[in-house]
C-alpha cells in the first residue's frame with residue numbers, strides 16, 4: 001500500500017504532502033507517543049502514528065527515515081512543525097480516529113507493526 | 119595529510135523545539151558526502167539521543183563531530199549536573215526525567231542504551247556539578 005491508501009483507510013486529511021510522498025510505498029507502521037521508544041525499537045517502519053504534537057516528532061521520524069506521520073485524534077501541528085516536515089519531505093496527515101482505532105484499521109487492511117523488540 | 123572534516127555546533131539548552139538541529143545537520147552532511155545509509159542512520163540516532171539528553175538533563179552544550187572516510191567521531195560536552203551513577207544510567211528504563219519531559223515524548227530511559235547499541239565505541243566522562251562528555255565512534259564500513 002502507499003500513503004494515499006493510508007489516507008483513505010484513516011479518512012485522513014493532508015496537512016502537508018509532496019506528490020512523491022503520497023506515492024511512497026509503505027509496509028509497516030508504528031504507533032507511539034513516546035519518541036524514546038520509537039528511537040529504540042523501530043526498525044524500517046515507514047509510518048508513525050502519534051498523539052504527540054511537537055517538532056521532535058518530525059525530527060524523530062527524520063532520524064528513522066520514516067516517510068509519513070499521522071496525527072491521531074484530529075491533532076493539528078503548528079507552522080514550525082509543518083515547515084520542518086516540508087524541509088525533510090515527510091508527509092503529515094491528520095485523522096479524527098484515536099490511536100487504537102487508527103492502528104486497528106491499518107492492521108485490518110494488511111499493514112503490519114514492528115515496534116516490538118527483536 | 120588529514121582528510122578529516124570537523125564540525126562544531128552549539129546546542130541551546132533553553133529551547134526544546136531546537137533540540138536535534140545539530141544531529142539533523144550532520145545527517146544531511148553525511149548524506150551529501152555519500153556515506154552508506156546504515157552508517158548515517160546510526161550516527162543520526164545516536165547523536166540525536168545524546169543531543170536530546172544535553173537539552174533535557176544538562177541545560178544544553180556543544181557538539182564536535184569529526185568525519186573521516188572510515189569513521190565518524192562525536193563528542194558531546196555539557197556543563198550540567200553530571201551523572202552520579204553511570205552504570206545505572208546506562209540501564210534500559212532508568213530515567214530521572216521529570217513529568218514535563220515525559221509529556222514531550224522523552225524520558226523512557228532508553229537513550230544511553232540506544233547510543234550504546236548504535237555505536238561501535240561509546241564512553242562517558244562525567245563529574246558531579248561539572249558536567250558530562252559523551253564520546254561516540256561509528257565505523258562507516
Ligand SMILES: Nc1ncnc2c1ncn2[C@@H]1O[C@H](COP(=O)(O)OP(=O)(O)OP(=O)(O)O)[C@@H](O)[C@H]1O
Nearest residue numbers: 036171175176207213214224225226227228229230
Ligand atoms: N548529559 C547528561 N547530563 C546529566 N544527566 C544525564 C545526561 N544524559 C543522561 N543523563 C542521566 O541518565 C539517565 C538516563 O539517560 P537516558 O538517555 O538513557 O534516558 P532518558 O534521557 O531519561 O530517557 P530517554 O532517553 O528514553 O528519552 C537520565 O534520566 C539522566 O538521569
Ligand SMILES: [Mg+2]
Nearest residue numbers: 167171229230
Ligand atoms: Mg535520553
